[in-house]
Amino acid sequence: MVILFAMSRAEPLYRLQLADVDLDQxxxxxxxxxxxxxxxxxxxxxxxxxxAAEKVRAAISAHIRSLELESQSQDAKLREAEERLYSGAVRSPKELLDLQRDIEMLKRQRDHIAEKLLATMLELEEAEQTVAQCRAALAQAVARWQEDSAALREQQRALQERITAASEQRNAVMAVIAPADLALYKTLRSKKSNGMAVAIVKGKACSQCGEAPSSMLLQQARGDTLVTCPNCGRILYSG
Ligand SMILES: [Zn+2]
Incomplete structure (x- = not known):
């Protein structure tokens, strides 16, 4: 297929394609x-x-507070019982024996609460360590993220500049392309899976499909004629 256009050449289409490919990438x-x-x-x-670590720590702290309250009320009961025992108000041997048994039981309960409190305090210490480790890990992740995102933002700026430059090149070259050439270019670009509408001629062959067009076609491709590859249909550009 040979299309003739006064002043039309493949070169601006090739430059348009360079800008379009750059814009896509x-x-x-x-x-x-x-x-x-x-x-x-x-x-x-x-x-x-x-x-999660802070939740665990809060639950253990709450447990400690409830054990402390329990311990306080247990101490008060014990004090009360001991005061009664030494007050001399209780005289009956049976009542005295009951009171002594109560006191023994209250002491055992107090010791049991103290043991639980100690174990829970050790748990709290471990939970505090886990929270501290998690805080350090978070600080590290944030620092790494800040480093990474600074590099990413730099790349983002560079790409935005590249897109602006390619758009300007695209607009400038579009101004010198005949509407029919542009239409052909756009049709080919949308039809070809790799988005290439223009093929450079390399070693007398189409660089996109390898077809070697006739020397007459190649000659025309160098001039004011728009020549397409007989095999893949792309616009041939001789450079
Ligand atoms: Zn071809």
């Missing part, structure tokens, strides 16, 4: 970087670990 990278900037899974993970 840069836009894809930019989307990836923006997605990476939006998610910080390591920080989120460290935050949830810290939250």
């Amino acid at each position: 840069a836009s894809k990278l930019l989307r990836e970087i923006e997605a990476a900037l939006a998610g910080n899974s390591a920080v989120q993970h460290a935050q949830s670990e810290l939250g």
